[in-house]
Amino acid sequence: MGVEGLIDALHVSVVGFVAILIAMVIGATVQGTVGFGQNLVVVPVVALLVPEALPAALVFAGTPITIAMAVREHHGIDRRGLAWMTAGRVPGTLAGLVIVATLSASALGALAGGVVLVAAVASAIAPPLPATAPAALVAGTASGVFGT
Structure with missing residues (x-):
């Protein structure tokens, strides 16, 4: 299955997919910089475009950055x-x-x-x-x- 097949399976337009991708990049940058904020950026975009993807998609997408931050900043926990x-x-x-x-x-x-x-x-x-x-x-x- 190519990217187009994946986008079709998600029931979102290419423009919607790109909007979510941009929101995820911005959200991950905010999260990595200040320690929170990924969902503040991403949830409104996903809620407007693919509300049925909430909350599982964001929990799944946010887990790697959370683990990476905990490993990197373990001394500050x-x-x-x-x-x-x-x-x-x-x-x-x-x-x-x-x-x-x-x-x-x-x-x-x-x-x-x-x-x-x-x-x-x-x-x-x-x-x-x-x-x-x-x-x-x-x-x-x-x-x-x-x-x-």
Whole structure:
């Protein structure tokens, strides 16, 4: 199967495929530079063009860069904070799965777009939070819900 066959199988136009590819490159660059942001860039594009690809395609696409960043920056990992975040991530992911299974593709796309807008505004106006165990637990839970 060539590239055209793959694009046809994805049910997306060549222009849509290129738009997603560009968004992934920009998102990966942002993620690799500041440590987050790939999904903030990519989710709106995918939600508009191929909403049924959410969330699996982005989880699959984001895993290699996450692993590479962890290997490269292993000395900077806050293991205690990571434990609290993981403790929140697991139930958050389960909640996210329920949301994904419950909502239609169009509703999921609208929700994803809304969450990105709220997150952008919150990151601009919210005061910095101290790195405490409860904050890490809440961050992990939110990561699980919105990352799924």
